[in-house]
Amino acid sequence: MFRKVVLAVCAAVLCVPVLASAERQDPAVSASVWFADPAAQVSLQKAATASGALSLSEGGAADVAASVDEATAAAVSATLLEQDEGMKKQLAGWLSDGKQVYIYGTGLTLPSVADQLGIDELADAEGEDMKAANKNNDKKEETVHIVGLQTTASGAYHVTSVKVDASKDGKDVRPPVSLLQQAVAETELARARGDQAPIEGMRCYECDPYPDPEEEDPIPAPSEATVLTGSDGTTKYVYNGSAYIAVASITSNWSLNRNYSHDTGANFDLFYIRDNIQIDLHNGATASNASIYHRLPYYSKDDIARKGPSNSSIVTVDGAWRHYPVEMPWGAYWNSSNIGDLSFTSEYQPNDTAYWNINAFSSKVTFSPGTAWVSYYTYAIIDLLHTVNVQYNGSTHSMTLNRTVTYDY
Numbered sequence: 001m002f003r004k005v006v007l008a009v010c011a012a013v014l015c016v017p018v019l020a021s022a023e024r025q026d027p028a029v030s031a032s033v034w035f036a037d038p039a040a041q042v043s044l045q046k047a048a049t050a051s052g053a054l055s056l057s058e059g060g061a062a063d064v065a066a067s068v069d070e071a072t073a074a075a076v077s078a079t080l081l082e083q084d085e086g087m088k089k090q091l092a093g094w095l096s097d098g099k100q101v102y103i104y105g106t107g108l109t110l111p112s113v114a115d116q117l118g119i120d121e122l123a124d125a126e127g128e129d130m131k132a133a134n135k136n137n138d139k140k141e142e143t144v145h146i147v148g149l150q151t152t153a154s155g156a157y158h159v160t161s162v163k164v165d166a167s168k169d170g171k172d173v174r175p176p177v178s179l180l181q182q183a184v185a186e187t188e189l190a191r192a193r194g195d196q197a198p199i200e201g202m203r204c205y206e207c208d209p210y211p212d213p214e215e216e217d218p219i220p221a222p223s224e225a226t227v228l229t230g231s232d233g234t235t236k237y238v239y240n241g242s243a244y245i246a247v248a249s250i251t252s253n254w255s256l257n258r259n260y261s262h263d264t265g266a267n268f269d270l271f272y273i274r275d276n277i278q279i280d281l282h283n284g285a286t287a288s289n290a291s292i293y294h295r296l297p298y299y300s301k302d303d304i305a306r307k308g309p310s311n312s313s314i315v316t317v318d319g320a321w322r323h324y325p326v327e328m329p330w331g332a333y334w335n336s337s338n339i340g341d342l343s344f345t346s347e348y349q350p351n352d353t354a355y356w357n358i359n360a361f362s363s364k365v366t367f368s369p370g371t372a373w374v375s376y377y378t379y380a381i382i383d384l385l386h387t388v389n390v391q392y393n394g395s396t397h398s399m400t401l402n403r404t405v406t407y408d409y
Contacts, residue, residue, distance in 0.1 A: 034073070077104055106175075146163075162183060164180060165235065169239070233401065250278070274326075274334065284392070286392075292385070296382055297381055298376070304354060304372070322341055342367070380405075381407075383405075385400070386401040
């Protein structure tokens, strides 16, 4: 029987690129996945035997384990899990033992997986009375292809959700099962390297007491605190006539921060988010443009205070590095730094939306925009939307990475 766990998680898409930059790899790191589906196990075991391992990334390899006991993770197809009640019991045992488990298939959502596993509140990101009158605002649950779970020492779950984006002959297609299995192995390899930060609601009662909405918040030390972090990514795969290859990847390592020292409102709190974005192009793909939106879904209650950086003309040059200042209210400051020039603009758009457009960049870009806002009541929420368009073999390919960051306190 699964325990009931209250965990604040955010809807996400996350996939680790098959072709990662070599400098981030550690040849000593390895991972192994046991696939519960017999056909997948046999097929991938043959591939691993032929090559010594599934060499999915430069400098690392993910083995297909012969047994679940020797594997660092177990993978179960959503179809098999739905058909086999015994497999659900096995999965419960693996989670109790602290093993990483992946469920893969099409049309998965965090609520559907939670319901299938009997975990009542795994995907309860909405919280109680989140924005009062706005609680019933519809937010479509984005489907993913892989959901990863691991039980922590505290009894909560680390959650990873993965979306695999594929196209063939210029048209978006449903990723084949073999590509999903490959993505499972690559995701586990990245987890073993420590590339992925687990996505988990974090709460510090000592430094952030539960506020009474009828009274002013206390102002404890420190003057501000990071209350939530996460790491998301997605990769665009294109069929090149014989196999799917990666042409572009987006990753976003974000942190949500709350300010206390300037917080004097009874029903409003102060937050800012830092969105560290990396764009990588692979296999000869070239850049077209990238768009980033930071949007407040409950703009009738919440208000943007500031965004940054402003534009690429405000820059400090340090050798090959270009530093674009990001100035938030309440004394928060950092540089958005990139090797080489960037050309970008930003603007405020309707309904409390901050927007950046990058219209010139090379095969690798790092960009760290930020948005500060005044949040009503005890539920902070912001949408991070990223779109990249690239050219490959004469065709334009688009990819998106969207994340709704929520903090219910």
